[in-house]
Amino acid sequence: MSTTSVSAVVNGSRLSRAIATRSTLAEFLRTELGLTGTKLSCELQVCGVCTVLVDGLPVSSCTYLAVDIDGREVLTIEGMADGESLHVIQQAFIDHFAMQCGFCTPGFVMMAKALLDQTPTPSRDDVEHFLEGNICRCTGYAPIVDAVVEAGRRIRGGTAP
């Protein structure tokens, strides 16, 4: 099996190893690193549940080669909380009940992180435009948008870590 040597930072930890060349990032995170918070569903880049950030930009880890993280930084849902304290976005999702079954939630949280990092004061329209490629089949979109807008407000107001 063809492998490629890769050095990357995943959730703040440096790793160097040979990765199966044909492995997708989702496969690598879930089966090699045990980071199963990243989910898989459509595997066509249209549902968003597998979203992780690579160098701060959101990618569909289902259709992203694991070897392409070489020299880059990856952030997954497991890297959001600081020990026992949830990230402000996670807390806002809880406060707004922005989840039902929760399967799409890691993807939405990571997308929200990507959005708020580049646009700290998004309008509701900005949030809807940015999240339009994420699917929630429990159809809880309104509370999700509320949560993201609120998370942005808390980050700006300095009431968040």
Add this chain to the structure above:
Amino acid sequence: MSFLPPFIHHRPLQLEEALDLVSVDDVPYSGGTELLLAMKTGLLRPDSLVDLKRISDLSEIAVDDGDLIIGGSATHHSVASSRIVADTVPVLAEVASQVGNPRVRSVGTIGGNLCFAEPRSDIATLLMGLSGRVRLRSSRAERDVAVADFVVGPYTTVREEDEILTQVRIPIVPGQVAVYEQFKFQERPTVGVAAIRLEDGLVRVVVGAVGGVAEQFEGRLADLDPTEISRSVDVIADIGGPERYKRHLTEVLIRRAMERIGADS
């Protein structure tokens, strides 16, 4: 979980190195938004992927000799957020910011989009309207081809198997009036219409996504009839809707685009 078939991954640092590698079985690779999907479903099974991402010149965005130049591996995100693009061909930045979804824009490239020639590419439709050209390099030669001649059918271009799309070149026309209208429910549009004011009172309308390949129409604003155009274009009925519905949408979008460019006269 679906798996990719085995392949070799080349990571050249120089264009020349990449040009020596590419062939029918050794394919250019950048964002992988189209290629990896085709590989997962078994539609394509290359021996190797020639990764273009480490060739830094290939993702440059610059102005040269009256043209906006975008490297073939520039991502939609970098095109959408580029100050240079916003200052020279703002309509392209606007359309790039609507491609697919943010994850596709993070990694998907302008060159990959054109080479894959998905019939619903907003980028291809717009670039035809803007008289864009692509530069193709092989280890033998270099040539420029108009985007209108580059895409010859659904998923079909005139790119030879040993060629790499190195640049997209768009003439900069100061004060150009160019608009893009699209209608989409999901990642790809049902209809996309570009309208551009040319010199001498002429207007160009390009209708994309409804058929196998985008179609262009030119004339005076008053002489171009949205109804007639929408009746004449090739329309493919599919999951996006039946033919009658798509013709109706096409007419509406042409009318909107023409009104927008007419209002600036």
